[in-house]
Amino acid sequence: MKLLANKIALITGASQGIGRSIALQFAEQGADVLFTDIRADERSQSLLDELKALGVRAAFYAADASSLEQTEEVSKAIAEEFGRVDVLVNNAGITRDTLLMRMSAEDWEKVIRLNLTSVFNYTKVFSLMMMRQRSGSIINMASIVGLNGNAGQANYSASKAGIIGFTKSIAKELGSRNIRSNAIAPGFIETAMTRQLSDEVIAHWKQEIPLRRPGLPEDVARVALFLASDLSAYVTGQVLCCDGGLSL
Amino acid sequence: MDTILARVQRVIAGKLSVVEENITMESDFVKDLGADSLDVAELVMLFENEFSIEIPDSAMEGMKTVGDVVRYLENATK
Numbered sequence: 001m002k003l004l005a006n007k008i009a010l011i012t013g014a015s016q017g018i019g020r021s022i023a024l025q026f027a028e029q030g031a032d033v034l035f036t037d038i039r040a041d042e043r044s045q046s047l048l049d050e051l052k053a054l055g056v057r058a059a060f061y062a063a064d065a066s067s068l069e070q071t072e073e074v075s076k077a078i079a080e081e082f083g084r085v086d087v088l089v090n091n092a093g094i095t096r097d098t099l100l101m102r103m104s105a106e107d108w109e110k111v112i113r114l115n116l117t118s119v120f121n122y123t124k125v126f127s128l129m130m131m132r133q134r135s136g137s138i139i140n141m142a143s144i145v146g147l148n149g150n151a152g153q154a155n156y157s158a159s160k161a162g163i164i165g166f167t168k169s170i171a172k173e174l175g176s177r178n179i180r181s182n183a184i185a186p187g188f189i190e191t192a193m194t195r196q197l198s199d200e201v202i203a204h205w206k207q208e209i210p211l212r213r214p215g216l217p218e219d220v221a222r223v224a225l226f227l228a229s230d231l232s233a234y235v236t237g238q239v240l241c242c243d244g245g246l247s248l
Numbered sequence: 249m250d251t252i253l254a255r256v257q258r259v260i261a262g263k264l265s266v267v268e269e270n271i272t273m274e275s276d277f278v279k280d281l282g283a284d285s286l287d288v289a290e291l292v293m294l295f296e297n298e299f300s301i302e303i304p305d306s307a308m309e310g311m312k313t314v315g316d317v318v319r320y321l322e323n324a325t326k
Contacts, residue, residue: 176284
């Protein structure tokens with residue numbers, strides 16, 4: 001029996017990186033996978049093709065997760081075609097790294113809007129569906145920098161710390177409806193996002209990791225799989241660090 | 249046209265699986281109808297749809313009984 005058989009999962013910002021890996025692992029475990037990204041391109045199309053090749057139903061919605069209006073349009077389309085969502089992964093996110101003294105108001109607002117307001121939008125809209133179902137698992141992508149902070153990431157770490165507070169509040173609000181809400185805090189994961197960092201910074205991070213290797217998107221996807229599945233049926237309001245021990 | 253009470257009773261009965269006859273003006277959502285805070289929030293959203301109005305949170309806080317809702321809607325839809 002596959003871990004996510006008969007479940008429908010929705011993942012935001014899944015065209016690449018961690019989100020893409022989650023989409024593929026969920027499909028391998030039998031879930032129908034619906035995903036969003038800001039625009040339709042060859043990556044979203046290739047993911048859609050790969051998902052369908054795994055024998056599950058799949059759909060892509062080009063939508064800006066920071067827009068409540070567009071989120072409601074996605075919800076309407078999903079309600080009509082699929083009728084339910086069992087697992088919501090709030091994964092969409094960006095970085096605009098710079099030291100505070102050089103950070104513009106736009107750098108700040110854009111990161112908060114795309115990383116944190118997007119979580120509010122999708123959780124608000126899709127938790128209504130989950131309330132009617134009397135079940136659901138919400139998984140929010142935080143980061144260890146939301147727990148520990150990081151120089152040059154005041155905006156990003158604030159958005160991720162905000163996600164952690166949101167995750168815990170929602171766990172309390174929706175627990176009575178059998179809706180679970182958890183966060184994953186990845187550490188240093190090899191993706192396009194971390195490839196932007198300098199070699200020096202990357203070398204430093206790697207040295208600090210007790211498991212002595214950077215994480216892979218698949219490492220994070222396996223944690224998401226646990227939180228999405230009934231294996232974690234009694235786990236809610238938690239932040240699971242997937243960081244090779246980096247935050248210790 | 250149904251009365252406001254009848255429409256409210258129908259919405260509540262659909263949401264809380266209580267028979268309409270047992271829903272009176274005096275019924276307390278929590279004590280008599282078995283609703284919790286999430287049910288009340290959902291009911292208010294259903295009333296908003298049924299009556300095509302917006303009910304602010306400040307008004308929602310005063311809605312303990314079915315009568316509270318009916319009286320609010322009577323005023324709001326005048």
